[in-house]
Amino acid sequence: MAVGLGPLPGFFPVAGVRLGVASAGIKKPGRRDLVVIEAAPGSHVAGIFTRNQFCAAPVTLTREHMSRGQPRFLLINTGNANAGTGEQGLKDAMACCEALAVEAGVAPSEVLPFSTGVIGEPLPVDRILPALPAVLKALDPNGWADAAHGIMTTDTLPKGATRQVTLGDRTVTISGISKGAGMIRPNMATMLGFIATDAAVEPKLLQSLASELGEISFNRITIDGDTSTNDACMLIATGQAGNQEITRESPDLARFEEALREVYMTLAHAIVRDGEGATKFVTIDVQGAASSREALDVAYTIAHSPLVKTALYASDPNWGRILAAVGRAGVTDLDLNALTIHLDDVCLVRNGGRAPEYSEERGKAVMIQPEITIGVDLRRGEMRERVWTCDFSHDYVTINAEYRS
Structure with missing residues (x-):
């Protein structure tokens, strides 16, 4: 679809x-x-x-x-x-x-x-x-x-x-x-x-x-x-x-x-x-990076996470999966208290943990949309990069399992 x-x-x-x-x-x-x-x-x-x-x-x-x-x-x-x-x-x-x-x-x-x-x-x-x-x-x-x-x-x-x-x-x-x-x-x-x-x-x-x-x-x-x-x-x-x-x-x-x-x-x-089995079009927007490579490392780590991609398919605002992806992207000396993570305009993470104003209802309202932006501000530089991806659905597995048949 x-x-x-x-x-x-x-x-x-x-x-x-x-x-x-x-x-x-x-x-x-x-x-x-x-x-x-x-x-x-x-x-x-x-x-x-x-x-x-x-x-x-x-x-x-x-x-x-x-x-x-x-x-x-x-x-x-x-x-x-x-x-x-x-x-x-x-x-x-x-x-x-x-x-x-x-x-x-x-x-x-x-x-x-x-x-x-x-x-x-x-x-x-x-x-x-x-x-x-x-x-x-x-x-x-x-x-x-x-x-x-x-x-x-x-x-x-x-x-x-x-x-x-x-x-x-x-x-x-x-x-x-x-x-x-x-x-x-x-x-x-x-x-x-x-x-x-x-x-x-x-x-x-x-x-x-x-x-x-x-x-x-x-x-x-x-x-x-x-x-x-x-x-x-x-x-x-x-x-x-x-x-x-x-x-x-x-x-x-x-x-x-x-x-x-x-x-x-x-x-x-x-x-x-038109990604195989895609139901969501997702923009990963990483700003405040010290270098272009750093911003892309964070963006691709999020975009390639099977856990993030399956949560997107389920419209599940499991923001911990996004946070974990940012944390393992290889950024050295990352200030966890400085960075922020958003779904569209809904803040998920601030000061090293869940934003006080965040609620599951607000997160769900974004996740059910067919087009979503995951925004990360590392607040350590001036570089910004965007990557575009989609979710993983049951159809992706089916299409690729049956590709040669």
Whole structure:
């Protein structure tokens, strides 16, 4: 049950980008499980990837291809992660790139592969290759919604965001899709994200924006603490809006970056809202920390606590579980009498113990809400960080117990 996640927006098409979807029958017959995103010649592509050392073959190959120049096609399959597949996995991913390159008339290094699904199973190349002509034939500037459906795995709803912003006398478009519902943990959070703009952006700045915005969005979400082998979030800039190229010195940078940040945040939060079995969308807001790392350590300790997450599902204001998580987060010389802990605006902890004005009724009134903020003020510095997570329900266990069946 997705928390506060509505239908897809009416996507603004991005000049220079087309998307196509087809069925290869990778895991289930008839399911749309193959997506291609085409970027016009002259486009630039940036990205961030999983930090899991057992990264999947397509991640390794995508990084290699990006080091050779600017790609033209992104090839995405669901139903199979092509991870933990050794040398054969690399050969299979390359075979798909080569076949698409022949069909599209480009070099194999201009194709970037992405996979998501079950780990450890060989990629069914024999099913993917015959579907490539169909997915290329389906390429359409208005294919964003179909592509959002095509990259789903255990997601219950497709995820997308779209914005337009005026830069000078030009209207610039930003549209994006994401997928993910489980095995979600920063570094990155199993998720894929594909965002495109028709703005002209200086290539080094484009990579900086992909890294910086990915860090405060996709690298601040967690569902279950597991970092996937396949995570990637790509940012494409076609330059076809006709704007003056955006650089670090451009007066338009702030306006463009804010619109892009909104898309990144919307797509990242949508993953948490659609977390496997999720019934609560939870913001962990830690302020007053001595460093960013300290604030994140506290936030993630709370977010990853099974006891906190199950209390959230039960709408049980068992604030002792939150207090215990703060205490074991590894903050040295923590002044217990200085810090405070809140549920929304209800103070739970002050002066080292339960706040005098707190009552179970007030705590319960917050916990039954579908969206909750757990606020911690360490009162030892100026740093503040936010992490977004969800609860653990019976459905989370069921979904993951039956994932391969």
